[in-house]
Amino acid sequence: MLHKMHFEDSRGAVTWQVSARDYGKPANDESTSQPRILVLQRELVPNLSLISSIAGAGFDPVGPFNKVSRAISWLGRELPDAAILDTELKDGACFDLANEFLRERIPFLFYTSRSDRDRIPTKMRNLPFLEKPTHFVLVTKLLSKLHRDGQVLEAESEDDVELLEDW
Numbered sequence: 001m002l003h004k005m006h007f008e009d010s011r012g013a014v015t016w017q018v019s020a021r022d023y024g025k026p027a028n029d030e031s032t033s034q035p036r037i038l039v040l041q042r043e044l045v046p047n048l049s050l051i052s053s054i055a056g057a058g059f060d061p062v063g064p065f066n067k068v069s070r071a072i073s074w075l076g077r078e079l080p081d082a083a084i085l086d087t088e089l090k091d092g093a094c095f096d097l098a099n100e101f102l103r104e105r106i107p108f109l110f111y112t113s114r115s116d117r118d119r120i121p122t123k124m125r126n127l128p129f130l131e132k133p134t135h136f137v138l139v140t141k142l143l144s145k146l147h148r149d150g151q152v153l154e155a156e157s158e159d160d161v162e163l164l165e166d167w
Contacts, residue, residue, distance in 0.1 A: 034058055034059055034060040035058075035059050035060065035081035035082065035147045036059070036060045036061075036062050036078070036080045036081050036082075037054055037059045037060065037061050037062065037080060037081065037082050037083065037084060037143060038062045038063060038065070038071060038074070038075075038080035038082075038083040038084070039051060039054065039061050039062065039063040039064040039065065039083070039084050040063060040064065040065050040066075040068065040071050040083065040084065040085045040086055040089065040094060040097070041063075041064045041065075041066060041084070041086045041089075041111070042066055042086045042088060042089050042090060043066065044064050044066050047064055049136065050064075050084070050111075050136060050139065051063075051064060053136035053137075053139065053140050054084075054139075054140060054143065056140075057140035057143070057144065059140075059143060059147075062074065062078075062080055065089075066089060066090050067089055067090045067091040068089050068091055068092055068093075068094055068096070068097055069091050071097060072097065075097075075100075079104065079106065080106060081106070081147055082106065082107045082108060082109075082143055082146045082147050083101060083106060083107075083108035083109075084108065084109055084111045084139070084143070085097070085098060085108055085109070085110055085111070085112075086110075086111065086112045086113075086114075087110055087112045087114050087119065087120065088112070088114060093119075095120070095121055095124065098124060098127075102124075102151070105150065105151070107146035107147070107150050107151040107152065108127070108128075108146070108151075109127065109128035109129070109130060109139075109142055109143070109146065109152075110124075110127065110128065110129045110130065111130045111132065111134070111139060112129075112130075112131065112132060113131070113132040114131075115131050117129060126153045127151070127152075127153060128142055128146070128152055128153075130142070
């Protein structure tokens with residue numbers, strides 16, 4: 001079964017089909033019980049394969065949104081089970097939204113082409129950070145872990161292990 005998805009960005013609009021294959025109901029089916037993954041990425045068209053991988057792994061992708069304001073508008077009506085965030089969007093950085101996800105205990109990961117982790121607020125630097133290009137299998141495996149276990153932190157030193165235990 002195919003599900004059509006429609007995306008718009010500054011270059012125009014594109015309609016794209018996503019197949020749920022053997023993973024259950026198609027993505028964005030209102031009757032689905034699949035975990036909903038909010039996708040916030042600066043560029044929409046290059047991330048269509050990411051959306052396909054998310055849907056193929058049995059998740060219900062929401063978006064993609066290329067502006068924080070559009071994601072916030074959707075969040076005014078619903079909440080995702082997890083999220084994939086680019087650090088810089090068309091209307092600014094995602095960190096205020098990431099803070100809200102931390103408060104609401106919605107797990108997320110950063111997936112970005114920007115390699116400068118120093119731009120990420122200090123309290124978020126141990127959150128999952130995948131630099132593009134990363135194979136989509138790794139992204140979907142991490143999403144599965146986030147959905148199953150909640151927010152995951154990266155331990156880089158002995159001090160981080162203590163922080164993880166306090167989380």
